Amino acid sequence: MASLEPTLRRIIVGYRAIAMLWLLSLALVALTSTPRATYPVVIVAAVALAAAWTALTLWISFRRPGLFRSWAFLGLDTLVSALILVSPNVAESPNFVGGYPLSSVLIGVLGKGLPGATAPVLVLVSLVLIQIGMGDRPGDPTVLSSNVLVYPFMAAPVIWAVGALRRSDRMRISAELNLEEERADRIRAEERSELAAHLHDSVLQTLALIQRSSTDPEEVVALARGQERDLRAWLYGSPLDGESFESTMIASAAEVEDAYKVRVELVTVGDAPLNDGLRSLISAVREAMVNAAKHSGASEISVFAEVANDRVLVFVRDRGSGFDQNNVPADRKGVSESIKGRMSRHGGTFVIQSDPGLGTEVRLTMHL
Amino acid sequence: MTEPIRVFIVDDHDLFRAGVRNELGSAIEVIGEASEVEAAIELIAERSPDVVLLDVHMPGGGGKAVLERTKDANPGVAFLALSASDAAEDVVAIIRAGARGYVTKTIAPHELVAAIERVHGGDAVFSPRLAGFVLDAFSHIAIADIDPELDLLTDRERDVLRHIARGYTYKETGEQLFISVKTVESHMSSVLRKLQLSNRHELTKWATDRKLI
Numbered sequence: 001m002a003s004l005e006p007t008l009r010r011i012i013v014g015y016r017a018i019a020m021l022w023l024l025s026l027a028l029v030a031l032t033s034t035p036r037a038t039y040p041v042v043i044v045a046a047v048a049l050a051a052a053w054t055a056l057t058l059w060i061s062f063r064r065p066g067l068f069r070s071w072a073f074l075g076l077d078t079l080v081s082a083l084i085l086v087s088p089n090v091a092e093s094p095n096f097v098g099g100y101p102l103s104s105v106l107i108g109v110l111g112k113g114l115p116g117a118t119a120p121v122l123v124l125v126s127l128v129l130i131q132i133g134m135g136d137r138p139g140d141p142t143v144l145s146s147n148v149l150v151y152p153f154m155a156a157p158v159i160w161a162v163g164a165l166r167r168s169d170r171m172r173i174s175a176e177l178n179l180e181e182e183r184a185d186r187i188r189a190e191e192r193s194e195l196a197a198h199l200h201d202s203v204l205q206t207l208a209l210i211q212r213s214s215t216d217p218e219e220v221v222a223l224a225r226g227q228e229r230d231l232r233a234w235l236y237g238s239p240l241d242g243e244s245f246e247s248t249m250i251a252s253a254a255e256v257e258d259a260y261k262v263r264v265e266l267v268t269v270g271d272a273p274l275n276d277g278l279r280s281l282i283s284a285v286r287e288a289m290v291n292a293a294k295h296s297g298a299s300e301i302s303v304f305a306e307v308a309n310d311r312v313l314v315f316v317r318d319r320g321s322g323f324d325q326n327n328v329p330a331d332r333k334g335v336s337e338s339i340k341g342r343m344s345r346h347g348g349t350f351v352i353q354s355d356p357g358l359g360t361e362v363r364l365t366m367h368l
Numbered sequence: 369m370t371e372p373i374r375v376f377i378v379d380d381h382d383l384f385r386a387g388v389r390n391e392l393g394s395a396i397e398v399i400g401e402a403s404e405v406e407a408a409i410e411l412i413a414e415r416s417p418d419v420v421l422l423d424v425h426m427p428g429g430g431g432k433a434v435l436e437r438t439k440d441a442n443p444g445v446a447f448l449a450l451s452a453s454d455a456a457e458d459v460v461a462i463i464r465a466g467a468r469g470y471v472t473k474t475i476a477p478h479e480l481v482a483a484i485e486r487v488h489g490g491d492a493v494f495s496p497r498l499a500g501f502v503l504d505a506f507s508h509i510a511i512a513d514i515d516p517e518l519d520l521l522t523d524r525e526r527d528v529l530r531h532i533a534r535g536y537t538y539k540e541t542g543e544q545l546f547i548s549v550k551t552v553e554s555h556m557s558s559v560l561r562k563l564q565l566s567n568r569h570e571l572t573k574w575a576t577d578r579k580l581i
Contacts, residue, residue, distance in 0.1 A: 267500035267533045270507065302496060302535025307501065317532045361534075 004169040008162060009068070012110045013061040017102035020054040020232040023047060023084065023100045043096030046087035050100055053080045068111035073231050077104050078120040084128055098124065098150050105155045111161050117159050121151045172209070202230055221299075222261040229254055245312065246271040249305055252286045256301075260293035263300040272368055277346035281312060281366040284339045284350060288316040288362040296320020296360060312366045325352065372397040373488050376417035378408040378434055379450070384473065388421065391477035396484060408434045412518035416442060419488050422467065424458050435465045446487040456501050464564050466494075469493025486538075492551040492560035495557045499532035502563055521559065528555045 027047045031040055057077075060067050067073045070195045081101035101124050108116035119357075128148050137144060206227040213219040246268045253264040272278065285303070292301045299322030305314045336352065343350045348366035375396050379385050389398050400415050402408035404460045405428040412420060420438075421433040435447055448468040451458060459470050461550070468487040471480065472495060483493045494502070506521045521529070526547075531541035538552045545552075 265496055265535060267496045269500050269504045269533070300535075304496065304500065304529065304530070304534040306533075308507065317535050 003080070004165055008110055008165070009061050009065055012106045012153075013057055015106055016054055016057055016100075019100040019103045020050055023050055031221055042087055045346070046084050049080060050084050053077070068107060070111070074104075074108055074111055074116060074358060077107055078123050080104075081120065082123060082127055085124060089140065098128075098147060101156055102151065105151055106158060109155070109159055113163065113166075114159055119154045124151050143296065162306045170288050198234065198291040201235075203227060221263070222258065225263055226254075229257070232315065239314070242271055243274045244271050245274060245282070245305075245307060248274060248278075248282050249285070249303075253289065256286065256293055260290065262293045262298070264289060265300060265305060266303045266305070268305045268307075272307045272312065275368075277348060277366050277368070278312065280342045280346050281314065281348055281364060284343055284348075284364055285314050285316060287339050288364070291362075292316060292318040292360060298359065307368075310368050314364040315361060316364070317359065317361040322354045322356045322359050324356055325354055374399045374415075374418045375421060375483060375484060376408075376412055376415065376419070377401040377421045378412075378426070379401075379421070379423040380404065380432065381423075385425075388480070392484075393477075393481060396481060405429050405433050409437050412442060412445065414439050417445060419484050420445055420447045421484070422447050422449050423448055424460075424462050424506045430447075431467070432462055432465045435462070435467060439466045446490070448483055448493060459498050459501060459561075460505075463498070463560070466564070468560065470498050471495050472497075482537075486553070489553075490557070492556040494532050494556060494559075496535050501530045502559060503529050503533065506562075521562065525555050525559050528552055529559060532556070545564045577580065 024047055027043050030043055056290055060073075080103040083099050085098065101120075104120045105117050105124070108118075108120050110116070117146040125148055128137070132148075137147070206223050210220050210223050213223070249266060249268055253266040256262070257264050285305075287304065289301055292298065296318040300318070302317045303314065304317075305312065336350075340350045343366070344363065346366060348364065351363045352360065353363065354360040372394065373396050373412060375392065375398050377385050377388055377398060378401070379388075382403065385401050385403070389401075392398060399417055400411050402411050403427060408420075420434075424431045431447075431449055431451075438445070439447070447464040447467040449459075449470045449503075450473055451462075451470070452473045463470060468490075469483060469492055471483050471493060475483070486493050502521075503526065527545055528541055529569075531544055532538075536544065538549050538556070542549045542552045
């Protein structure tokens with residue numbers, strides 16, 4: 001919705017431009033009629049002053065509308081109107097009812113409301129009364145009284161109308177502000193309750209569980225770790241949207257953490273869309289993580305995965321007990337053989353390096 | 369016996385400061401602590417510690433503000449950043465502000481002591497995640513305007529970073545690559561220098577996106 005003040009300004013300054021044309025036509029009539037005007041130079045000067053001042057008013061309304069609110073400008077404006085009012089062509093045209101001077105009253109309403117209009121009305125009315133008293137304004141009483149009453153009678157409805165428009169505009173603006181504030185409040189409240197709900201469902205639940213299982217340090221660590229992961233994903237966002245190598249690795253590491261109460265330190269470099277080869281790679285990585293969790297005795301497993309050019313490299317490492325690779329129980333050998341078989345069917349490799357007492361590292365590669 | 373390393377702790381969590389103070393052994397002497405940025409700046413200038421343990425997230429600008437306002441006036445102080453978060457933008461911003469290392473708060477006490485000794489010795493300390501991030505950031509070769517001195521990692525530096533990302537210590541990395549720990553350390557210092565000085569888009573975008581620089 002367009003705001004009110006520029007519209008009012010256009011209407012009132014527009015009126016002044018019309019009043020200026022009115023004054024010009026009066027002057028032309030006075031200059032060309034017989035008998036000839038007594039002071040043609042004064043008429044031309046008054047019209048030139050009015051034209052210049054009108055041009056200035058137009059410029060101000062586009063560039064410096066704030067000036068309309070200054071008493072200095074309004075005083076000058078009234079002075080110009082007063083000069084035009086007392087110039088001979090106006091005095092010699094008794095039917096003229098003050099079209100141009102009235103525009104000063106309207107500019108006063110625009111800038112200062114009721115007091116802004118009252119001041120020029122008083123000045124102009126006094127001037128006309130003085131002229132009548134001095135006999136400078138010939139004519140019959142009806143015309144003379146209309147010359148006086150035009151200012152207050154025209155000003156009153158304009159003051160009322162502009163006042164009413166401004167009040168309703170203020171109400172509209174404050175209603176809009178209230179609505180906006182309410183909306184912002186509602187959004188804040190919703191965010192807050194969402195945050196509270198999330199914290200309640202996750203963090204508070206976990207803290208309660210931790211207090212209940214405070215005698216089981218492993219359980220406490222697992223709970224804290226799971227909660228940390230969850231909160232991180234919630235705060236920073238996780239790449240869990242869509243099926244990618246990285247997101248599946250993150251999910252897989254989280255599953256192992258939860259199921260075996262170990263810490264999996266996963267670092268991934270690069271990402272790739274999942275395919276059959278990568279799926280079998282991830283299931284082999286998962287097997288390696290589970291083995292480390294179950295058999296190494298280490299509390300932390302380091303997993304590093306790098307997607308580079310045409311291949312993916314994964315290292316699963318623990319600092320646990322390790323084992324003698326020449327002396328692996330038959331059942332575990334079977335598991336590792338089956339993983340190796342699945343990997344090699346997709347062109348991948350699977351190598352275990354283990355030293356008793358130092359830990360184990362499984363190195364896996366898969367071509368993209 | 370050598371002089372203990374004089375450490376100053378900056379962290380707004382009282383419990384965490386107390387915990388760290390208890391964990392650090394005899395090789396470390398805690399000479400002061402601060403819980404806010406202004407106090408930290410004043411006390412670091414006054415006591416000139418060897419190493420400052422710096423929390424990344426604190427009211428009033430965080431560890432980055434402390435670094436920026438103390439680093440130039442105290443060239444002898446090494447900064448080791450500690451944080452609960454290892455979000456990439458935090459890590460990169462604090463390293464580029466001048467920290468010599470970055471570890472997460474879940475670090476084991478003996479590893480924290482080792483990290484303090486390492487930054488005090490002038491070397492870099494990378495967590496596996498930071499190593500992974502650096503590999504990622506430097507892995508895409510820019511088309512134009514690269515400074516090979518600063519914008520590319522050497523093959524050896526990549527090898528060392530991969531081992532750190534795999535969870536190897538510097539010593540283990542050296543054994544795997546048949547090089548000395550000193551050589552591993554100098555490779556990592558060189559990586560740290562590149563991370564701090566390179567203008568690579570991948571390194572700055574985190575920080576500028578989030579108005580951290």
